[in-house]
Amino acid sequence: MNNSKLKLTIFVFGIFICMLDTTVMNVALPEISVAFSTPLNNLSWALNIYTILFAALTIPLTRVAEKFGMNKVIMLGFIGFGIGSLISGLSNGIAILVFGRAVQSIGAALIFPLSMILGIRLVETDKRTGVIALLGVTQGLAAALGPVIGGILTQYLSWRWIFFVNLPIVTLILIIGWRILNFSEKNNDIHNFDILGSSLSVLFLLSLTTVLTQGRSWGWTSTISLIVMLSAAVFLVAFLFVELKADQPMIPLQLFKNRNFMGASVVIILSNLFLVAVTVILPTYYTNVKNFDALHASFMLIPITLFIFITSPISGFALNKVGPKILISFGFGLMLIGYIGYTYNGLDKQLYSCVYGALVGSGYGLITGPITVIAASDFTGELLSSSQSVTGVLRQFGIVLAVALFVTGLYSNLSDAQVKSERYVSSTVSKLSIPEEIKLHLIDKSNEGIKSQGAAKIPKKHTGNRTIDHQINVALRNIKNTAQNNVRHAFKLLYQKAVPFLIMTIILALLFWQNKFKNDA
Structure with missing residues (x-):
């Protein structure tokens, strides 16, 4: 294997x-x-700190790497990521786990954009479509494989191995990278690092991603949420003002004058949003409603990852022949069919769920290859570096937005389902011909079960009177079935509400994109 292929690996x-x-x-x-x-609620920061810092630090750290040498800095990123993985895996409490994840995220904010930039630079401009498509495929495939790999490692080894698994990969990369990467390169064109712009971009992205990930637990209209939202808006306005005046801005705003890049930016956010809304929500459904173990729940996502793997390479190479309009609109169309399927019977039977998951994966695969190519197609040099750091942030933003919107929507739907189930309990029990004290006991126990696991824990009641016991157990069976149906509907409603937005996305794709792919450079 030659050096270029090893570097790409x-x-x-x-x-x-x-x-x-x-x-x-x-x-x-x-x-x-x-x-x-x-x-579980106490672990939210351990989960979210990675995405928050990953998004916030990607752009400024990419500029640091441009100044001091990308090959040197990416190796530091791998070292940091490995140390963070080790700390996370060895952690014995939440504080240490959060710290380990934070260290990981700093490494990721270096590795991700620099891998994209350096990978694309390995080939000449007119031959880079295949490399860009490969790098784009890897992103979606890895995000979709996350729950599957997490389930397997947790089931057969330990949760600690979801972090330890990174260590042999990082070690091998460091050994190979030390031998083949050029560490003498340096960009002398960057004389003044935009410290103010960098600080404002970090503060804006920190504020935005924090409120999106924590807004549900804080309350979207709570004082702290409103303050953080306002802060994000102020930091954004200040950042744009500074960047317009800067000689060497953190983000060249001319990127956003490019039609291809602007369109790709929106598609990157939406495609990741609609993918992660499935890969994050479905495992929750299977473990909490279907009572699957973590491994079984993660296996239900395999059709998604498999079809991303199948369709992504094809779509990347088909871009010049078919054009972005057909690929992107058809990709979102397949995701739409998958969402409609989840709305009706996709959550009822495993076979249907696998079929609709395959459609969602195929749709995302058709989008991610071309859109990664389009986002980089018109740029070289500094603009290429900036475009990849920005698209890296946009991918993280799509993931954060999916969690914010769909998890908040799910909690709202589950709250409504609980109210409906409790009303049904009161109505059903009140009609029974049994003593009043037993009615009150049944209502209390049924509502306890509904609050814990959608009535999964409602016990049968035995009084010693066959007639009363029969009435009670029939009522409890109906209560349990109704409560579980209400919970199932709460998940289905989530995807039903997303359907109009997917339709709108398809219409916009048909209106915006051209039949043939054309460079705007």
């Missing part, structure tokens, strides 16, 4: 481990909760 695996760790932790949370003897 390093960059592909760098992207893979960075994106894997955005979703690998989700299915392991119950095990971590038990290990630390803490409620």
Whole structure:
């Protein structure tokens, strides 16, 4: 294997481990909760700190790498990512786990954009479509594989191995990279580092991603949420003002004058949003409603990852022949069919769920290859570097937005489902011909079960009177079925509400994109 292929392998695996760790932790949370003897809600920062810092630090750290040498800095990124993985895997409490994840995220903020930039620079401009498509495929595939790998490692080894698994990969990369990368390169064109612009971009992205990830637990209209939202808006306005005046801005704003890049930016956010809304929510459904173990729940996502792997390479190479309009609109169309399927019967039977998951994966695969090519197609040099750091942030923003919107929507739907189930309990029990004190006991126990697991824990009642016992057990069976149907509907409603937005996305794709792909450079 020649040096170029070895370098590309390093960059592909760098992207893979960075994106894997955005979703690998989700299915392991119950095990971590038990290990630390803490409620699941207390682990939110351990989950979210990675995405928050990853998004906030990507752009300024990319500029630092341009100044001091990308090959040197990416190796530092791998070292940091490895140290963070080790700390996370060895952690014995939430504080240490959060710290380890924070260190990981700093490494990822270096590895991800630099892997994209250095990977693309390995080939000449007119031959880079295949490399860009490969790097783009790796991103979506890794994010979708996260819950699957997390489930397997948690089930057969330990939750700690979702972090330890990174260590042999990082070690091998460091050994190979030390031998083949050029560490003498340096960009002398960057004389003044935009410290103010860098600081404002970090503060804006920190504020935005923090409120999106924590807004549900804080309350979207709470004082702290409103203050953080306002801060994000102020930092954004200040950042734009500074960048317009800067000689060497943190982000060249001319990027956003490019039609291809602007369109690609929107598609990157939306495609990742609609993918992660499935890969994050479905494991929760299977473990909490279907009572699957973590491994079984993660296996239900395999059709998604498999079809991303199949369709992504094809779509990347088909871009010049078919054009972005057909590929992107058809990709979102397949995701739409998958969402409609989840709305009706996709959550009822495993076979249907696999079929609709394959459609969602195929749709995302058709989009991610071309859109990664389009986002980089018109740029070289500094603009290429900036475009990749920005698209890296946009991918993280799509993931954060998916969690914010869909998890908030799910909690709202589940709250409504609980109210409906409790009303049904009161109505059903009140009609029984049994003593009043038994009615009150049944209502209390039924509502307890509904609050804990959608009536999964409602016990049968035995009074010693066959007639009364029969009435009670029939009522409890109906209550349990109704409560579980209400919970199932809460998940289905989530995807039903997303359908109009997917339709709108398809219409916009048809109106915006051209039949043939054309460089605007």
